[in-house]
């Protein structure tokens with residue numbers, strides 16, 4: 089299975105900046121070794137999606153939206169739908185990032201509807217799950233993750249197109265990365281939970297939270313780590329491609 093390198097730009101990069109990034113990325117990605125073993129996905133802000141779509145058309149680099157509403161159209165002022173992402177040629181939608189859960193009150197039941205909407209359009213949801221520091225320190229990590237998975241995936245009958253990103257909230261944007269042991273045992277737990285829920289063994293499980301060129305290779309070489317979701321270090325082509333290039337070193 090190809091390793092996945094996903095860039096979550098959050099609320100960064102206007103369309104002009106997004107185009108400049110994509111043009112440079114396309115040129116530089118050619119030089120990366122073992123390119124055919126790597127799958128790159130960009131998640132720009134919704135308003136830069138069209139620019140990214142125009143720039144990446146015909147290239148190997150994939151893209152998607154950071155969020156979508158679960159209805160495809162209607163009187164929902166300010167929302168975007170997965171149908172628009174599809175029309176622009178995007179294949180992915182990030183679902184339930186911890187910032188969406190924290191600042192926009194997204195619950196597991198809302199996420200379950202979003203996942204259905206994305207899958208029904210033939211796109212791939214990348215569901216984010218993760219525990220807070222208090223939950224980790226009180227030994228609740230696995231039960232929190234299990235609840236997030238079970239509740240968000242409760243209506244998910246398509247067991248072959250799901251993807252998961254494990255992002256401990258305390259490691260996002262903090263520079264504090266989880267230890268290799270923590271990542272290893274948590275990914276193994278997620279893998280087993282997904283298997284018990286009937287998902288195919290090849291369901292990708294990405295790690296996210298302060299992934300950088302310096303730590304990417306050791307994380308990516310752990311069992312059940314199928315890729316990474318990168319925030320801060322994905323904003324520059326150089327650091328993003330250093331992460332992509334670090335695999336196999």
Ligand code: PGA
Nearest residue numbers: 260261297298318319320
């Ligand atoms: P970070 O963000 O790499 O800046 O920690 C990751 C994310 O929020 O997806």
